[in-house]
Amino acid sequence: MKELSLNILDVAENSVKAGAGLIQIIIEETVDMLVLKIIDDGCGMSEDIVGTVIDPFYTTRTTRDVGLGVPLLKLAAEQTGGGFSIESKCESEYPDNHGTRVVARFFKNHIDFTPLGDVVSSVTTLIQGHPDTDFLFSHFFDDNKCVSLDTREIREVLGNVSLNEYEVIKWIEEYLREQYADTKAC
Amino acid sequence: MKSLAELQAIRDKMKDKVVIREGTNDIRVVVGMATCGIAAGARPVLNALVESVNELGLSNKVTVSQTGCIGICQFEPVVEVFEAGKEKVTYVKMTAEKAKEVAESHLQGGKVLTEYTLTEGEL
Numbered sequence: 001m002k003e004l005s006l007n008i009l010d011v012a013e014n015s016v017k018a019g020a021g022l023i024q025i026i027i028e029e030t031v032d033m034l035v036l037k038i039i040d041d042g043c044g045m046s047e048d049i050v051g052t053v054i055d056p057f058y059t060t061r062t063t064r065d066v067g068l069g070v071p072l073l074k075l076a077a078e079q080t081g082g083g084f085s086i087e088s089k090c091e092s093e094y095p096d097n098h099g100t101r102v103v104a105r106f107f108k109n110h111i112d113f114t115p116l117g118d119v120v121s122s123v124t125t126l127i128q129g130h131p132d133t134d135f136l137f138s139h140f141f142d143d144n145k146c147v148s149l150d151t152r153e154i155r156e157v158l159g160n161v162s163l164n165e166y167e168v169i170k171w172i173e174e175y176l177r178e179q180y181a182d183t184k185a186c
Numbered sequence: 187m188k189s190l191a192e193l194q195a196i197r198d199k200m201k202d203k204v205v206i207r208e209g210t211n212d213i214r215v216v217v218g219m220a221t222c223g224i225a226a227g228a229r230p231v232l233n234a235l236v237e238s239v240n241e242l243g244l245s246n247k248v249t250v251s252q253t254g255c256i257g258i259c260q261f262e263p264v265v266e267v268f269e270a271g272k273e274k275v276t277y278v279k280m281t282a283e284k285a286k287e288v289a290e291s292h293l294q295g296g297k298v299l300t301e302y303t304l305t306e307g308e309l
Binding site: 010178 | 188192197201219233251252
């Protein structure tokens with residue numbers, strides 16, 4: 001993947017497939033670290049499966065639905081000297097509190113750090129493709145919350161108009177880009 | 187600054203349109219957005235299709251949606267066009283520029299751009 005934002009788009013698709021109602025995409029950035037969290041309330045995975053999704057050779061052969069996305073994100077984090085973790089609570093064992101949490105830590109100054117790239121485009125692409133799923137996107141810079149979007153708020157305003165109407169997607173894109181332009185002041 | 191009031195205006199404008207639009211979309215465009223597609227550049231292809239369909243005023247006729255792995259990863263980004271009563275058309279190794287051409291020639295004009303489609307010999 002040429003941009004981390006593409007890994008975000010890819011791994012968040014797993015959350016959609018897990019039937020998540022809400023997918024949180026959180027980026028916490030400091031001078032030298034970038035922490036990416038993708039947290040969903042989907043059906044989760046059993047402990048056995050969680051162990052296998054990070055292994056590309058195992059997963060591509062058996063659980064095709066998961067595939068190479070998670071290993072690629074793990075690799076992107078580890079090649080910077082950072083770390084990766086995935087935790088999941090399976091719906092059958094945790095009926096009220098299930099879901100999956102993926103955390104990847106990157107050292108930004110490492111030569112093998114993949115730039116974040118166009119994360120706004122990834123967020124709008126996710127919403128365009130999955131207008132019935134809710135997304136909470138937040139990008140923090142040095143603990144100051146600077147960029148955020150909650151589709152639940154947008155849905156409330158829109159009523160029965162779909163989130164993937166072109167005008168709505170364009171509004172969301174510009175709304176996020178404006179916030180990014182403002183973060184330079186933070 | 188973008189405001190929620192602006193979003194409300196969009197809602198009021200769209201409300202009437204949504205009623206008219208239901209059931210009229212007869213062309214379905216599907217972009218492969220699995221790991222293989224995304225890594226090969228499907229995101230800008232999808233966005234170019236969404237933009238072009240709107241710019242050309244085809245929103246009543248064409249829906250653009252995303253799908254998982256289509257199974258021909260070496261040809262990604264892959265775009266499939268489904269139209270009632272016609273054979274499926276599969277465009278391969280797409281770019282944003284090619285996607286714009288497909289929107290104009292095929293989706294608007296009805297002419298398939300065979301130079302970008304998959305032919306049996308290649309499989």
